Amino acid sequence: MIKDNKHYAGNCDHATSYYAVSANSKSVRDALIGEHETDVCVVGGGYSGLSSALHLTEKGHAVTLIEGARIGWGASGRNGGQIVNGLNATLGVIEKRYGEQFASFVGSLVQEGGQIIRGNIKKYNIQCDLKEGNLFAAYTQKHLRELEAKQQLWRSHGMDGHVMLSKDEMGHYIGSDVYCGGMIDKTGGHIHPLNLALGEANAIEANGGKIFEMTRMESMEKQGQDIIVTTDNGTIRCKKLVICGNAYLGKVIPKLTSRVMPVSTQIITTKPLGEDLTKDILPTDICVEDVRYILDYFRLTADKRLLFGGGTVYGGSNPKNVMNKLRPNMEKVFPQLKGIEIDYAWSGNFALSFSRVPQMGKLDNNIFFAHGYSGHGITSSHLFGRILSEAIDNDTKRFDEFAKVPWIPFPGGRALRVPYSVAGSWWYGLRDTLGL
Numbered sequence: 001m002i003k004d005n006k007h008y009a010g011n012c013d014h015a016t017s018y019y020a021v022s023a024n025s026k027s028v029r030d031a032l033i034g035e036h037e038t039d040v041c042v043v044g045g046g047y048s049g050l051s052s053a054l055h056l057t058e059k060g061h062a063v064t065l066i067e068g069a070r071i072g073w074g075a076s077g078r079n080g081g082q083i084v085n086g087l088n089a090t091l092g093v094i095e096k097r098y099g100e101q102f103a104s105f106v107g108s109l110v111q112e113g114g115q116i117i118r119g120n121i122k123k124y125n126i127q128c129d130l131k132e133g134n135l136f137a138a139y140t141q142k143h144l145r146e147l148e149a150k151q152q153l154w155r156s157h158g159m160d161g162h163v164m165l166s167k168d169e170m171g172h173y174i175g176s177d178v179y180c181g182g183m184i185d186k187t188g189g190h191i192h193p194l195n196l197a198l199g200e201a202n203a204i205e206a207n208g209g210k211i212f213e214m215t216r217m218e219s220m221e222k223q224g225q226d227i228i229v230t231t232d233n234g235t236i237r238c239k240k241l242v243i244c245g246n247a248y249l250g251k252v253i254p255k256l257t258s259r260v261m262p263v264s265t266q267i268i269t270t271k272p273l274g275e276d277l278t279k280d281i282l283p284t285d286i287c288v289e290d291v292r293y294i295l296d297y298f299r300l301t302a303d304k305r306l307l308f309g310g311g312t313v314y315g316g317s318n319p320k321n322v323m324n325k326l327r328p329n330m331e332k333v334f335p336q337l338k339g340i341e342i343d344y345a346w347s348g349n350f351a352l353s354f355s356r357v358p359q360m361g362k363l364d365n366n367i368f369f370a371h372g373y374s375g376h377g378i379t380s381s382h383l384f385g386r387i388l389s390e391a392i393d394n395d396t397k398r399f400d401e402f403a404k405v406p407w408i409p410f411p412g413g414r415a416l417r418v419p420y421s422v423a424g425s426w427w428y429g430l431r432d433t434l435g436l
Helices: 047-058 091-098 098-109 112-123 139-156 193-206 274-281 322-333 379-393 396-405 411-434
Strands: 034-043 063-066 131-137 162-166 179-190 210-211 217-223 225-230 235-244 260-270 287-290 297-300 307-313 342-353 359-364 367-371
Touching: 034 047, 034 225, 047 063, 047 235, 047 379, 063 193, 063 342, 091 098, 112 179, 112 193, 112 307, 112 379, 131 139, 131 367, 139 162, 139 179, 179 287, 235 379, 260 322, 297 322, 297 396, 307 322, 322 342, 322 379, 359 379, 359 396, 367 379, 379 396
Parallel strands: 034 063, 034 235, 063 210, 131 287, 235 367
Antiparallel strands: 131 179, 162 179, 217 225, 225 235, 260 307, 260 342, 287 297, 297 307, 359 367
């Protein structure tokens, strides 16, 4: 048993972010105390765990979800809110690395996560400011060629919702001169991520599932065919266990610790900009991300703020001043916002896998896990939650496809994964700067 008296989430409150302040609910669920039993125990109150639990309750399973802090406390409640289709690793990279058959399999489902999100929003009337469309912005002609290749590749997999834009056409969507063109994905979009998570948690409970917050998993052990999950102040006996701790799982499951590396990204949010200024910078209310290795991403909130994110810190530490780190990037894209007041600034971790392909598998015949979305977790975590629920319901076809993909360890192991990744990001960042 591994115990750590210092809680990873501090006092367990949500990060001081725009999302936390504008959350639909600020109520706190009870912590688990004493002995409990359930069919399926889900560990982690982010999108992977929520999606798994929601699909399982819809299938009629008895489900108990435990979260060490609050629902959406980690990346699921702090991210940029962009519904971006696909995995971090492109379909082209996946085909080269794992073969045409697996690439075709992935190509058949990369838009499914966004469909699941929209389905949940509609079915459960989740108020999370859904807007349609996202835009990939190119700084260089090389970036444009990459986007054109992506358009053709996705079209070959039956996806035809991408439209290339010239520099002049970009002006219809972004009030900035820094880009030479781009590509719209009509099937993308953006949401208030914490409100989506909270709405999905409510849906789980409406379907009969149980959720306990401030309930940190400390260990697990097999007892016959059952699993005993020990928490801070209680136990859960279950038939099947789903581990969805991702970047905040820590050392609770040693076999999973070295598979991913926590990486922090940062976000700032301006004061409300008013109608005229928002029409100037993002006239169609589309969300945007550029296509550099270390990218910027931004969008408007429901109350007309600019939410601007970017940057990475390998190892998951927080920069000393998020606002000072991101403001120059924001003002480079939008000089008209120079000196604008910043109301919120925060940081949070996602889990990076070395291959940039999420990992899914089993630790035992009834212990499942999924993690490592590498910064593309909004859609893929919802998809993986559905696939986990299928496997638990004895339909393992899609689960097996992902489970058999070999995971690649970070060169040098845990000791060298941070310096190795920093060196790699420096190299690719230099290539972006030089247009190589």
